[in-house]
Amino acid sequence: MAQEKFIEVQHSSKIYNEGQENEVRANDDISFDIYKGELTIIVGASGAGKSTLLNILGGMDFNTHGKVIVNGNNISEYDERGRTGYRRKEIGFVFQFYNLIENLTAMENVEIASQLSDNPLDAVEALKQVSLDKRKDNFPAQMSGGEQQRVSIARAMAKNPGLLLADEPTGALDYHTGKQVLQVFQDYVRETGKNAIIVTHNGMIKPMADHVIEIFDGKVKSDTRNDNPTPIADLEW
Amino acid sequence: MKNMLNLNIWREIKASKARFFSVLGLIALAVFVFVGLKSTPEDMRNTVREVYTEQNLADAKLSMPTNDGFTNDEKDKIKQQKDVDKVEYSYQTDAKIHGHKQALRLISTPDTLSTMEIRSGKMPTQANEIALGEQLSDNYKIGDTIKLTDNNDKQLDTLEGEEFKVTGFVRSAQFMRRHNLGSTKMATGQLDGFAVTSPDAFTGSENVAQLSYNNVHGAAYSNEYEHQVRENTDNMQKVVNGLAKDRRTDLKNDIDKQVKDAQAQKQELETTVQAAQGTPMASQAQAGLDEINEKIDEANASKASIDQLEYTAETRHGFSPGYTEFGGDSDRVGELSNSFPIFFFAVALMVSFVTMQRMADVKRTEVGTLRALGYSGAQSLKEFIVYSVLVATLGTVVGTAIGIFILPQRIFEAFGSNFYTNSVSIGIMWWPILVSYGLALLSTVFPAVHTTYRDMREQAATQMLPKPPANGTRILLERWTGLWSKLSFFNKVTLRNILRNKVRMWMTILGVAGSIALLITGFGIRDSLNKLVPLQYEQIVHYDVVGLYNANASDAERDDYHQAIDEDKNVKRSTDIHMDSMNVSVKGQQSDSQVQLMVPEDNKQFDKYLTLRDYKTGQALDLQDDSAVVTEKLAKLKGLEVGDKLTVSNAKGEEHQVKIGAIAEMYTGHNVVMNATYYEKVFDEKPDANASLIRLDNRSNSAMRDMAEKLNQEDAAVSALQSGSIRNDIDTVLTSLNQVVLIIIIAAGLLAFTVLFTLTNINVSERIKELSTLKVLGFYPKEVLGYIYRETASLTALGILIGFGFGYVVHAYLMSVVMPENTMSVPGVTLINLGISTLIIVLFALIVMWLMARKINRVDMLGALK
Ligand SMILES: Nc1ncnc2c1ncn2[C@@H]1O[C@H](COP(=O)(O)OP(=O)(O)OP(=O)(O)O)[C@@H](O)[C@H]1O
Numbered sequence A: 001m002a003q004e005k006f007i008e009v010q011h012s013s014k015i016y017n018e019g020q021e022n023e024v025r026a027n028d029d030i031s032f033d034i035y036k037g038e039l040t041i042i043v044g045a046s047g048a049g050k051s052t053l054l055n056i057l058g059g060m061d062f063n064t065h066g067k068v069i070v071n072g073n074n075i076s077e078y079d080e081r082g083r084t085g086y087r088r089k090e091i092g093f094v095f096q097f098y099n100l101i102e103n104l105t106a107m108e109n110v111e112i113a114s115q116l117s118d119n120p121l122d123a124v125e126a127l128k129q130v131s132l133d134k135r136k137d138n139f140p141a142q143m144s145g146g147e148q149q150r151v152s153i154a155r156a157m158a159k160n161p162g163l164l165l166a167d168e169p170t171g172a173l174d175y176h177t178g179k180q181v182l183q184v185f186q187d188y189v190r191e192t193g194k195n196a197i198i199v200t201h202n203g204m205i206k207p208m209a210d211h212v213i214e215i216f217d218g219k220v221k222s223d224t225r226n227d228n229p230t231p232i233a234d235l236e237w
Numbered sequence B: 001m002k003n004m005l006n007l008n009i010w011r012e013i014k015a016s017k018a019r020f021f022s023v024l025g026l027i028a029l030a031v032f033v034f035v036g037l038k039s040t041p042e043d044m045r046n047t048v049r050e051v052y053t054e055q056n057l058a059d060a061k062l063s064m065p066t067n068d069g070f071t072n073d074e075k076d077k078i079k080q081q082k083d084v085d086k087v088e089y090s091y092q093t094d095a096k097i098h099g100h101k102q103a104l105r106l107i108s109t110p111d112t113l114s115t116m117e118i119r120s121g122k123m124p125t126q127a128n129e130i131a132l133g134e135q136l137s138d139n140y141k142i143g144d145t146i147k148l149t150d151n152n153d154k155q156l157d158t159l160e161g162e163e164f165k166v167t168g169f170v171r172s173a174q175f176m177r178r179h180n181l182g183s184t185k186m187a188t189g190q191l192d193g194f195a196v197t198s199p200d201a202f203t204g205s206e207n208v209a210q211l212s213y214n215n216v217h218g219a220a221y222s223n224e225y226e227h228q229v230r231e232n233t234d235n236m237q238k239v240v241n242g243l244a245k246d247r248r249t250d251l252k253n254d255i256d257k258q259v260k261d262a263q264a265q266k267q268e269l270e271t272t273v274q275a276a277q278g279t280p281m282a283s284q285a286q287a288g289l290d291e292i293n294e295k296i297d298e299a300n301a302s303k304a305s306i307d308q309l310e311y312t313a314e315t316r317h318g319f320s321p322g323y324t325e326f327g328g329d330s331d332r333v334g335e336l337s338n339s340f341p342i343f344f345f346a347v348a349l350m351v352s353f354v355t356m357q358r359m360a361d362v363k364r365t366e367v368g369t370l371r372a373l374g375y376s377g378a379q380s381l382k383e384f385i386v387y388s389v390l391v392a393t394l395g396t397v398v399g400t401a402i403g404i405f406i407l408p409q410r411i412f413e414a415f416g417s418n419f420y421t422n423s424v425s426i427g428i429m430w431w432p433i434l435v436s437y438g439l440a441l442l443s444t445v446f447p448a449v450h451t452t453y454r455d456m457r458e459q460a461a462t463q464m465l466p467k468p469p470a471n472g473t474r475i476l477l478e479r480w481t482g483l484w485s486k487l488s489f490f491n492k493v494t495l496r497n498i499l500r501n502k503v504r505m506w507m508t509i510l511g512v513a514g515s516i517a518l519l520i521t522g523f524g525i526r527d528s529l530n531k532l533v534p535l536q537y538e539q540i541v542h543y544d545v546v547g548l549y550n551a552n553a554s555d556a557e558r559d560d561y562h563q564a565i566d567e568d569k570n571v572k573r574s575t576d577i578h579m580d581s582m583n584v585s586v587k588g589q590q591s592d593s594q595v596q597l598m599v600p601e602d603n604k605q606f607d608k609y610l611t612l613r614d615y616k617t618g619q620a621l622d623l624q625d626d627s628a629v630v631t632e633k634l635a636k637l638k639g640l641e642v643g644d645k646l647t648v649s650n651a652k653g654e655e656h657q658v659k660i661g662a663i664a665e666m667y668t669g670h671n672v673v674m675n676a677t678y679y680e681k682v683f684d685e686k687p688d689a690n691a692s693l694i695r696l697d698n699r700s701n702s703a704m705r706d707m708a709e710k711l712n713q714e715d716a717a718v719s720a721l722q723s724g725s726i727r728n729d730i731d732t733v734l735t736s737l738n739q740v741v742l743i744i745i746i747a748a749g750l751l752a753f754t755v756l757f758t759l760t761n762i763n764v765s766e767r768i769k770e771l772s773t774l775k776v777l778g779f780y781p782k783e784v785l786g787y788i789y790r791e792t793a794s795l796t797a798l799g800i801l802i803g804f805g806f807g808y809v810v811h812a813y814l815m816s817v818v819m820p821e822n823t824m825s826v827p828g829v830t831l832i833n834l835g836i837s838t839l840i841i842v843l844f845a846l847i848v849m850w851l852m853a854r855k856i857n858r859v860d861m862l863g864a865l866k
């Protein structure tokens, strides 16, 4: 595997109310590197600072100290507009609660994202990858939670982003559906050679990742690489 | 528990300030318009009523044209009429102000009826002192000496002297108007003012009587008062008709007696002449004979002028120029109060409906929890009711305050600028306030109750859960795949989102449509008046001056009159007609409508002076031998059509029936035009020419005045009317309407703003998740705004289009009720009007967009998506 750095996080901190009595260090001096083509999993207990980190990586939030370099650009220096452009071109984001637009069909939900990209995937193609091309004209309310989550992944993928981010994508799903969803991420990374980062508090899925970063109390507790990721079918939790 | 709920309400209001204040604002706006427009006319009338009471304005006035005055017998007869309370006699004469082209009406100091208010200086006490009406205060000052003469600059036979010292300025309810105080035979034919002097200044006997009745009740302008006064005065007219007839007979008998005596003398002389033929005696007798012949001729001629002697009895509508107009102006404001507030209340109801629904949606879990905790439905309802009653009450208080104090003041300023009266007297009318409070409560409490009951039907358990997201739905249009597939992605999304909430869709559309209709109506009032003048004076009326002369004047005098016209270099052409002022009574009108009856001498030439064309087809109309042409507004007022009969009555109250052969276009004034043949059929007499229609080359106001003045100097002159004075009238109305139009426009703008703001604000709040998702996906703020505002924008555009139609209709309706009784509105609105109205709405839509952009930018997208 090529060892080309895709993301470098250097001493990044997110401190709320800094210097005051109610100071909260959501991220506290975090540093790590992510190589190109990795499937990364960030794990940690509730409140550890995982979402904070992911949001910073995805340009939805900014750190208060340190550098975050993605694809050679220091995104921690971006202003709001810069971050929007970054999200638009580089990021595909999958939420825990799907956040599909209710009044749009599955296909339209995908299209609305692909509109933004310079080289988008065909919307039907993206839905096919999550095996939902037959449901393209259904509205979110007509689909199960897992199906909705897959539409949400298709929406993120349709932008053909360099970095696919997911915050607890299986949090609201049952075991089998969860596996299905994780499979989509793994396939994406394998097939396109692009990056994906999944945040979870479920340590049991760590084996599927190329790279596992464990967060505890805002700090990196461990940073390990896995040369032989387990196929998802073999995972048990 | 009670405290808890109160606390909740305050928190609720605090949390949704924008929502609370926009509903409050809407209610206040609606109440303001309703209460304001309802109280203004009453305030206006009360203001002048105060003046009438202060000055003890007479109920009616009797007048006779000569300074011979009423005889004692006549005075007795008048006093004996059973409904007469008080009669006071005074002098009156019209005069020209020497060295000015101005005419004034000089009256003797009143006693207790129709008194005057001295505004500066003092009342005149000597025969050479005078106090002028305020109308003349720009031209003269206290201490000036003015000279009053007849049209030929000679001393008036009605006055003892001609020079008067100005001692002060007065105000009179008989002459409230600033301009157009009526016509006169002096100077240019228009009264420019009035003046008062001591009775000693007059020659002859008192020729006017001020009357008060003992059987009238109610305030001025009330139907009760006006009807009784009218009935009394109609009777009085009959009485004075009888008096005038007796007077004429007496005068004629006197003359006959003189003639008889003279003839006896004549015979004697003739015998003398014959007998004394050839002697110096004969030539002396011959001279005497000539003298007597001359006397006889003179006496016979004066019999003709005796025929002209008529007495008139007038109500305030007749003798007090401005009385009718002031009442009419306030009625017109009242008419506005019946249409405009409907819009405002309808929109307020719609918007608070949506707002309450939104509030209920946000709070449903809380209400559900309260119920689950064991509180009854009524208790959880309470909070909503308190909230909505609070909004309605505050809105009513604010709206009433501005409506009662500010609107009447502004409107009075506008309409009152044509009159000399007191400053507006503000009164509180309770019924509009109560009605609007009721409507306000309906607009807020009903939606609140309706919404909570809707939720209450669910079980508490389901109510505790957040409302399930609305299902996405296909819209009908999607079935039409041919079109649907051609739409761009965002157009499809917009369309589906718009059609998702049909109630809100219609509210936005109707709210905008209503606002723009109001704007169009507001601007349209100006438009229509602006269009009226060119239509009337370029296409229909072509004469500039009407010279009225005495048909019974001697041939020589009438020839002089016509010669004066023919020799004038500025006269382009002129024609003679018979012209009569007639009255037509109209249902619902307190005073009769004035109609000009015209009978051309030369039917072929007539269309060079007045174009008679069918009001519908525009086809030229010819005068028929068996019917008359009647103008449009008169036919409309009377509800008559071609073939119907119109009843007209002359000054003496004699009625005649006129068959309507055609209806002609006409914008100001009422006319009945017929040919001589038909006139004879109707009135049983020949139409003697008594007026010259004159078209000038130079048609300026001053040229018209010069012409009128010149004509009035002729012996045969009765009066002269300038058609241009109506233009000035319309100009005054226009300027005075500006205030009202401005108020309407501001209110309509606020309405549009509140509707757009509230509905868009709720739309944004409801869809904050969706918008945050878009932000996360990488939409720039402008694009997010565009995504949601596209809906508001398309609904606004649709609202504007529908509002155009709406505005056209409302405008037409309003103009039909708001125009004076004798003025026809010009239908249609101008493109500029549509343009400006659209611009104003667009401007407000942009402000709302800017506010929404700020709101969207401030949204914490991560917070919203948790
Ligand atoms: N706006 C904020 N102000 C203050 N503290 C905050 C803010 N947002 C997050 N935090 C704090 O930062 C810490 C990290 O939060 P974060 O959401 O990253 O946790 P997490 O690891 O994603 O937890 P979970 O697994 O429960 O989602 C928490 O202690 C949280 O309370």
Ligand SMILES: [Mg+2]
Binding pocket: A050, A051, A052, A167
């Ligand atoms: Mg989290």
